[in-house]
Amino acid sequence: MRRYIHLKTDKLFTDITPEVSDFIKDQGDGLVHVFSPHTTLAIWLTENELLHHADVRFFLDANAPISKEPEGLQKNTKYLHDMISLRNDVPEDERINGHSHIRYLFFNSSETIPVADGNLMLGEWKKIFAVELDPVRQRKIICTFTAT
Amino acid sequence: MRRYIHLKTDKLFTDITPEVSDFIKDQGDGLVHVFSPHTTLAIWLTENELLHHADVRFFLDANAPISKEPEGLQKNTKYLHDMISLRNDVPEDERINGHSHIRYLFFNSSETIPVADGNLMLGEWKKIFAVELDPVRQRKIICTFTAT
């Protein structure tokens, strides 16, 4: 069984636990796989605590900072990916997002969560987040349930 | 098929390969999913080599150091999550663990491993570890087998 979740991401962390819960609520025991087909939207399980989310933002800003002058080989150029003039076949709507691709190293393309009798076995504190590493975008997430 | 592994974590890496192997030993071909429902206990596959484990500890201490003075905005404050006095709905047993949540970025909530005729296909060097990012705790891990 499969369902898309459509969302417009307007911040780093969007809690999609309610949508995933709704998808599996009539199922029995099994596993739900939550997958992002986008290269700069990730899936991650963590606590829904705003100051922790701010800590993640600071961590990313420190460890994979955004390019300030992508086209110059100056001090603030951070990513070759952002030197658009060097690349072939650049999409028309390409963004300066070398940092987004590097930040992806800290997250996941998907998470798989056990389901018992139509309920997510997430424990007390874990929630399912869509992690937006680019500016606001329309996104889709693919959920797949496997019975066991 | 599903089984809980209960364990008291007394160090960073606890090898849970024997428990997972025991769980799937009477199964045929498929996949085993090993999941942590805790926000500061991760699952990771790596070599069971003590000096490598020490390297991981040093890496984490360097890249996501523990807060020394969580309640002050001093030099050693590292994480907003640790400024308990700013937060609502703080659990009674909350710990100073902003660093634990950030360290989670380097690990996984779950690992999925192929199974052939009741045996883990882990290769020669990979073992399954529960990675404890908080102090000693009583934990549980959820294992799910899917036949293919």
Place this chain on the structure above:
Amino acid sequence: MRRYIHLKTDKLFTDITPEVSDFIKDQGDGLVHVFSPHTTLAIWLTENELLHHADVRFFLDANAPISKEPEGLQKNTKYLHDMISLRNDVPEDERINGHSHIRYLFFNSSETIPVADGNLMLGEWKKIFAVELDPVRQRKIICTFTAT
């Protein structure tokens, strides 16, 4: 259903999307699990863009540099794992690869990808890569398809 992909890795990123696509092309709907049984070969989904791959290389070199003098406790010793003379049971073909094991923290042992009617649901830009963190090696990857 299961298949091995055999490959000789001669660079950091090897695109294995064609091999995985071929494996699932006669299947219906489900999930494909792509697993590395090696401790220094990872699986990762990202864009097939050469300058981005160079950015990842620079990021790894900066954040988990290779040891220059593994056997000395000098300034350039980075990893205890590389001090072979301290370890028991060292494999005959052991390499100086403490950095490779630490770099594994940024990648995954496996990725799971949705399949619809024999096609990978990877989106427009994601491709499946084998990420080689050691020098050139003969490797194998285990693919498992689960129908849903």
